[in-house]
Amino acid sequence: MSFELRDRDLLGRIGRITVKGKTLETPAFMPVVNPLIETILPNRLRKEFGCDILITNSYIIRNHFQDVPDLELHKLLDFDGVVMTDSGAYQILVYGEVEVTQPEIIDWQKKIGSDISVILDIPTGWDVPRETVEYTVEETLKRAEAALPLIEDTPNLWVGPIQGGKHLDLVAKSAKKIGEMPFDVHALGSPTEVMERYMYPVLVDMAMTAKLNAPIERPIHLFGAGHPNIFAMSVAMGYDLFDSAAYALFAKDERYLTNRGTYLFKDLQYLPCGCPICRNRSPEDLRDMPQHERQRLIAEHNLHVTMAEMQTVKQAIYEGSLWDLVETRAKGHAEMTSALKTLSKYSKYLEEGSPGFKGKGIFYYDYHSLAKPEVIRYQRKLVENYRKPANKDTRILLTTPNRKPYSRNQGFKKLKKELKEYSDRVEYCFIAAPYGLIPENLAETYPTSQYQIAEPLDYETIQHTVGNIIEYLEKHPAKTIIAYKDTPLDQELIKQLDGKYPAVLINEIDNDAKEAILKQLTTI
Ligand SMILES: [Zn+2]
Incomplete structure (x- = not known):
């Protein structure tokens, strides 16, 4: 047969x-x-x-x-x-x-x-x-x-x-x-x-x-x-x-x-x-x-x-x-x-069992969607395979901007430009549900560039995302600064990290944020 x-x-x-x-x-x-x-x-x-x-x-x-x-x-x-x-x-x-x-x-x-x-x-x-x-x-x-x-x-x-x-x-x-x-x-x-x-x-x-x-x-x-x-x-x-x-x-x-x-x-x-x-x-x-x-x-x-x-x-x-x-x-x-x-x-x-990209954006409706192969695979590959660029010794975790791809956001690009003197040392990573961390380098790739998630996030999705972030940070230790907004996801992350890394609260990715991050960068 x-x-x-x-x-x-x-x-x-x-x-x-x-x-x-x-x-x-x-x-x-x-x-x-x-x-x-x-x-x-x-x-x-x-x-x-x-x-x-x-x-x-x-x-x-x-x-x-x-x-x-x-x-x-x-x-x-x-x-x-x-x-x-x-x-x-x-x-x-x-x-x-x-x-x-x-x-x-x-x-x-x-x-x-x-x-x-x-x-x-x-x-x-x-x-x-x-x-x-x-x-x-x-x-x-x-x-x-x-x-x-x-x-x-x-x-x-x-x-x-x-x-x-x-x-x-x-x-x-x-x-x-x-x-x-x-x-x-x-x-x-x-x-x-x-x-x-x-x-x-x-x-x-x-x-x-x-x-x-x-x-x-x-x-x-x-x-x-x-x-x-x-x-x-x-x-x-x-x-x-x-x-x-x-x-x-x-x-x-x-x-x-x-x-x-x-x-x-x-x-x-x-x-x-x-x-x-x-x-x-x-x-x-x-x-x-x-x-x-x-x-x-x-x-x-x-x-x-x-x-x-x-x-x-x-x-x-x-x-x-x-x-x-x-x-x-x-x-x-x-x-x-x-x-x-x-x-x-x-x-x-x-x-x-799932193949990779099929050319379709991904929807996350609620915590049931956390079992989607794209979420599981992304985190597995990030933890197992992703290495930050060798010259960069510091990671800045940023609240996600409003639009994807995050790395093309105007505020983010401006921030990066203003912190140019640190660009050799710093890798930016976005805090994004349901994935966890999205390094700037991966922000324009599948599946992190093509997805929609229903908000407000539910409890399980927040826990899952924070869990993924902490897993990655623990497996790949580096100097880390967190620039967060006051979203429920960010709050939970800060709570669970319990002061392990310096964190600054920002309103937007703007000039004030730049100053706050700069202050941390010069002391870390
Ligand atoms: Zn019928």
Whole structure:
């Protein structure tokens, strides 16, 4: 198989999976299709909804169509895209067991022409004792090992599932061990219950643990993730494939999906959507329909918004604004906002996955934006790599002027000119949220020349900025003078430095400031 990366942002990526001559762009959502209850006919999925992949259950198909000679999956479903098949593991989760052995279901998936296929793993489930979780991890690994001789030399892509539930040490072990085996794709099992209970922070820890321990070059699937509001965050964590029956199941309960959350259809006064279903209809039009007809149309709407959200996510990767989208979507549910805070713990890894400059200015909305790769990377590079010019033994920290780039500010240029006799000795650095210190030399480079930050600064942003400044000053000691204005950021910096360096309060970068700085320069 080939998995070719085209673009990336955070740990998210746009890739191309090639299987059996078919190409699939990722991240991709696959609707769950039950061949016995076809809510939307599969032959409409590609053309009308843009679904290039679907997932169906090989176990159910085997139970119902085993005796059909030469059964071929794509023909049965009337779908010419990529077909992924689950193995019946979900039925193990629900019913405790299945009436099929692993060799039988592997053989069946090969026979019916599945493109992406799953071994018969043992899902961890939820609310089970740790011993049971350990068993599901060990048993899945054993089955994976046993499956290897059965799946080698097949054109199918084979999925090695990762178990462990909320026990992160077991998730890590499961991901690492199965990652050592030659599977094409990995998948994190059992997050469905976590999502149904809105335990998004737990999901983030599970998903990041699996991602960081599985081979990064292989596509990874998040089983059962189908609500569009979770896509941006899941893709940011490096997940490539998603499946769910939510579009159809929610429709049965007349629940209407949007990327900001779910509505009960009966509560809708308007249809806040431009999809082909909603565009020319009002809620009354749908209410007047027979129930099954209304539910079918809600399912179609649900699938349209699900697919549209994936396009939005891909565009965000392309333009390098995925974190902004994650922040926006996280506002849709309090638990999603909590999950965003959990995700911020992993900002180091998100930064490592992100490419550099994508030509776009950066917005900082509030402290959630502190996890942006540009902030993390800037500070890391400053502390690790930046060296002040060798001849300069004194640093002057200055409150930032109003306009960027700071080094071109008229007042600053004038000050520099008037202190010209010290120019060989002095390096100017700006005190700037959220970065920390911006040496004059870096003030016209990315990302410090192209960003906007919402003011007034919040508490966390001030603490973060001051923390960055102190980290830099401590790692690179030099004579330092601080010329500060009375902003909350400056006040906090002065407070935390506690008199360690001489500091002068200035109103503007003007003549008075010059005199005050000069006085310090002559005594330091
Ligand atoms: Zn719609």
